[in-house]
Amino acid sequence: MPRIVDHEERRAEIVLALWLVIAEHGIEGVSLRQVAAAAGVSMGRIQHYFGTKEALVLAGCNALVDNAYAGYQETADATPRDRLLHVVSQQIPENDAGRIGVSVWYAYVAKSINHPAVRQVLAEARRGAEDECARLIRAGRSDQGAGDEADGGACDPAALEQARRLLALADGLTLRVLVGDLEPAEALATLQAEVDHV
Template identity: 45%
Template sequence: MGTRDADTGRQSIMLAVWQLIAHHGIEAVTFRRVAERAHVSVGRIQHHYGTRDALVRAACAAMIEGAHAQYQELPDDPSARLKHILLHALPDSPRARFGASVWHAYLAKSVDDAEISRLLAETKRGTEDECVRLIKLSTRPPGDIDARIAARRLLALADGLTVRVLIGDLSGREAHELLESELAALGR
């Protein structure tokens, strides 16, 4: 199998895992169900991932890698990049709702899976560090705000708003407006 075919197969498998998680939870992920959705053999999945846990973890890592690749494609504009970090996960479209529900299933799984916990913590730290960097590149004087505290507040707000939109307590539009107003207050 060529590299392109292998990549397509891997993408199909990852998408199948995410679909199962989004619609039925992580516990619904089995080799058989993934194989059916991805239109590949169970043996192929077992060969590449070995165990169900390894498959779930690989799909978590692939989700993170995909978000990082998408971020790398953005223009090199600190304000646009900061805005993207804060707004991209708000479930204000079917696609974003799908991604947020899968992400939150991984958050729940991190309680009893040290590898997923490590992946998510590493990702959150990297996201926070990038927000700090972007805030420092803003037009405000460096002493005007503590960039680390500002980054943590913005990320916590974005995380909390995502949950409220997922449960239907706020609309995606309301969440976007609130985050936009917080960014405007920072001069972004």
């Protein structure tokens, strides 16, 4: 049989180029030729690994949420409060790399409005993040508050609403930082105050 290459690595290279194109020209600026040029490969290669533009864009979306999840799992041995702060403030861009990542993320968010497949991927990720945040909030409470340990699922809805509030606030602040209306430090300070207030 013929020569074998690392399939996943090739795909990752192309997806990275896709993200660069999205960050620079938005999702409407994505064409196979542009991505191929950014990756320094031929159009044929992209077709070989993704088949269709639609599949490429969707793969880029999945890779994005996989990346975020991997980043979260690296905080496995931190305190619940710190992990919560990480989830909530990870998307605040602090450098150029962060700006690229979050601008790509927002591009997908906008696309999800009219694109069911993208919407499903993002909705699943969002639900996962909310559940995880709710868990962290409960864990943080039972850490310090030594009063009532008898809760198992009773205060669940309250914690989940708190999680939703936190994540929604983070989304809104992220957008302002991304557009340049807000300094990253201010957004982080607001989020930190909110996390500590919970």
